[in-house]
Structure formats: C-alpha cells, structure tokens
Amino acid sequence: MTTTTSPTALTNGVRARGLVRTYGTRRALDGIDLDLGPGVTGLLGRNGAGKTTLLRCLATDLEPTDGGLSVLGLDPERSIERTEIRRRLGYLPQNSSFYPHFTAFGLLDYMAVLKEQGGRRQRHEEIRRALRRVDLYDRRHTRIRRLSGGMRQRLGLAAALLGDPRLLLLDEPTIGLDPEQRIRFRDLVSELAVHSTVLLSTHQIEDVAALCRRVLVLDRGRVIFDGAPTDLIARARGRVWEQASRPPEGVTAWRLADGRYRVLGPEEGDAPDTVERVPLEPSLEDAYLLLTGSVTR
Numbered sequence: 001m002t003t004t005t006s007p008t009a010l011t012n013g014v015r016a017r018g019l020v021r022t023y024g025t026r027r028a029l030d031g032i033d034l035d036l037g038p039g040v041t042g043l044l045g046r047n048g049a050g051k052t053t054l055l056r057c058l059a060t061d062l063e064p065t066d067g068g069l070s071v072l073g074l075d076p077e078r079s080i081e082r083t084e085i086r087r088r089l090g091y092l093p094q095n096s097s098f099y100p101h102f103t104a105f106g107l108l109d110y111m112a113v114l115k116e117q118g119g120r121r122q123r124h125e126e127i128r129r130a131l132r133r134v135d136l137y138d139r140r141h142t143r144i145r146r147l148s149g150g151m152r153q154r155l156g157l158a159a160a161l162l163g164d165p166r167l168l169l170l171d172e173p174t175i176g177l178d179p180e181q182r183i184r185f186r187d188l189v190s191e192l193a194v195h196s197t198v199l200l201s202t203h204q205i206e207d208v209a210a211l212c213r214r215v216l217v218l219d220r221g222r223v224i225f226d227g228a229p230t231d232l233i234a235r236a237r238g239r240v241w242e243q244a245s246r247p248p249e250g251v252t253a254w255r256l257a258d259g260r261y262r263v264l265g266p267e268e269g270d271a272p273d274t275v276e277r278v279p280l281e282p283s284l285e286d287a288y289l290l291l292t293g294s295v296t297r
C-alpha cells in the first residue's frame with residue numbers, strides 16, 4: 001500500500017492536531033500535534049508522561065477531550081469509521097490481561113472473530129502465522145495461565161499482528177522478553193514497518209536506538225522532542241563524561257562497576273570543574289536523561 005497524504009488524513013498512519021485528553025482536572029495530553037507514517041517511531045517519556053493515554057486515544061479506546069484526530073485516514077468520532085479503525089489496527093495495550101483458561105490459539109481465534117477476519121480456514125491460517133512470528137507456535141495449545149510472563153507478552157503481540165495491520169500501536173511490548181526474543185521482536189517490527197506505521201511506547205531505550213528513525217519524547221502531555229535519535233544524541237555532545245569521584249548533589253551521575261562515575265552535565269559550560277574528567281560519547285539514554293532532566297529542573 002502506498003502512503004497518500006491529504007490535508008486531513010494519512011491513510012496509512014495518524015494525524016493529530018491539538019489533541020487534549022483530561023482526567024478530571026489533570027491534562028494527560030496537553031495539545032499534541034503529530035503526523036505518523038510508515039516506519040517505527042519510538043515514544044519515550046517518564047512514568048505518567050502520557051504515552052499510554054496517547055496510544056489509547058489513537059486506538060479509539062479513549063475519546064480525546066479536544067482536538068482533531070484522523071487514524072488510517074478515518075475519523076474516530078464517527079461510529080462506522082471507528083469500527084473500521086478497530087478492525088484494521090493492531091494494538092498491544094500496556095498490562096494486557098487475558099482470559100487465563102483460553103489456550104493461546106483459542107484466544108487469538110476469539111480475537112480474530114471479533115475483528116471479523118475471514119472464514120474459519122483463512123482465520124486459522126492467519127493465527128498460525130502470527131503464532132510462528134512470535135515463536136509461540138509450539139505452545140499454541142497451552143492455556144494462558146500456564147504461559148510465562150514473556151510468553152504472554154508475545155501472545156499479546158501475536159494478537160496485535162492479526163490481519164497484517166497497517167498501523168501498529170505497541171505499549172511497552174518488550175517488557176519481560178528475554179534477550180533472544182527481544183532481538184526477534186526487533187527484527188519482526190523492523191520488517192513490518194516497511195509497509196506499516198508503528199508507534200512503540202517503551203522505557204527500553206536500546207530498542208529505540210536499534211529500531212527507530214524517529215523518536216518522540218513526551219513530558220507532562222506535551223511533545224518535547226520529535227526527531228531522529230541521532231539528533232537527540234547530538235544535543236548531548238560535550239555533556240557526558242567519566243570521573244573518579246562522585247559529583248556534587250543535584251548532578252545526574254551513577255557509579256559504574258569499576259567504581260568510577262558516569263556524569264551528565266546539567267548545562268553546557270556549567271559542569272563541575274573536575275580535573276580528571278574523561279569525555280564520553282553520549283548514548284541515546286544519556287541524551288534522553290539530559291532532555292527530560294532539563295525540563296523539570
């Protein structure tokens with residue numbers, strides 16, 4: 001499918017304008033402008049920044065309080081279009097809980113029926129494919145309560161993959177995955193993102209560094225960075241170093257295994273004057289910490 005762009009819609013992705021969502025008086029989303037097209041976009045932000053709220057609004061699970069939203073070129077405010085969005089997107093919610101007595105296959109079949117996906121034979125073929133993609137085919141007849149935490153997470157991912165969606169909304173998908181499965185996940189998502197739009201909310205910054213050409217950072221319901229991970233890293237150059245002693249209170253630093261300290265400079269030229277400072281190449285995590293730290297100080 002090709003991406004067609006019109007002033008109001010992205011048929012393969014998402015367009016949000018001035019998106020607001022409040023819970024009582026709390027503005028969980030405080031005016032989000034966003035255009036998402038094919039590829040993987042990472043969504044970072046501290047606990048409570050608004051990531052899940054944003055994904056839930058895009059998945060039509062939550063109604064925005066204000067602002068404009070188009071998902072897959074459709075208007076979620078219209079009931080028929082909302083149903084169509086739900087049928088077409090793949091959504092992995094944060095902390096999804098499944099019926100424990102279902103088997104892995106049974107759960108996916110149930111979900112595929114709800115999504116009205118084809119006849120029985122075609123549906124079952126699709127389910128087997130999704131189970132293979134997340135390496136759970138051998139466990140297809142196992143009841144969910146007997147699956148490990150990481151396996152349940154992968155089952156949730158398989159559910160999101162049903163129907164080969166053009167839009168995938170993944171809320172902390174790699175939580176609990178072992179390193180091998182995480183690499184497998186990256187490979188899978190990267191392949192899917194050739195044709196699909198993937199929004200990946202995570203605290204695993206290595207996943208963003210490995211997978212995303214674009215990263216959004218949310219802070220208190222607002223986008224405080226939208227760009228390439230390399231541009232975020234570039235902002236941190238000259239602000240990361242290593243030293244032998246613990247820096248003064250108020251400076252972000254942590255003790256390393258060899259007893260030295262990795263230090264993130266609060267501001268350019270405002271770093272503590274330490275003689276034995278060794279400059280380091282910043283990582284995406286350093287850059288993210290500097291960005292979110294500077295916002296709240």
Ligand SMILES: Nc1ncnc2c1ncn2[C@@H]1O[C@H](COP(=O)(O)OP(=O)(O)OP(=O)(O)O)[C@@H](O)[C@H]1O
Binds near residue numbers: 023026048051053
């Ligand atoms: N159902 C709810 N009722 C009331 N407030 C809520 C609800 N869900 C979220 N909030 C509040 O909205 C804000 C954003 O929460 P959200 O779950 O979107 O954050 P998040 O970025 O996903 O955080 P985390 O990294 O912990 O998953 C927080 O202040 C949170 O307390």
Ligand SMILES: [Mg+2]
Binds near residue numbers: 094
């Ligand atoms: Mg969340």
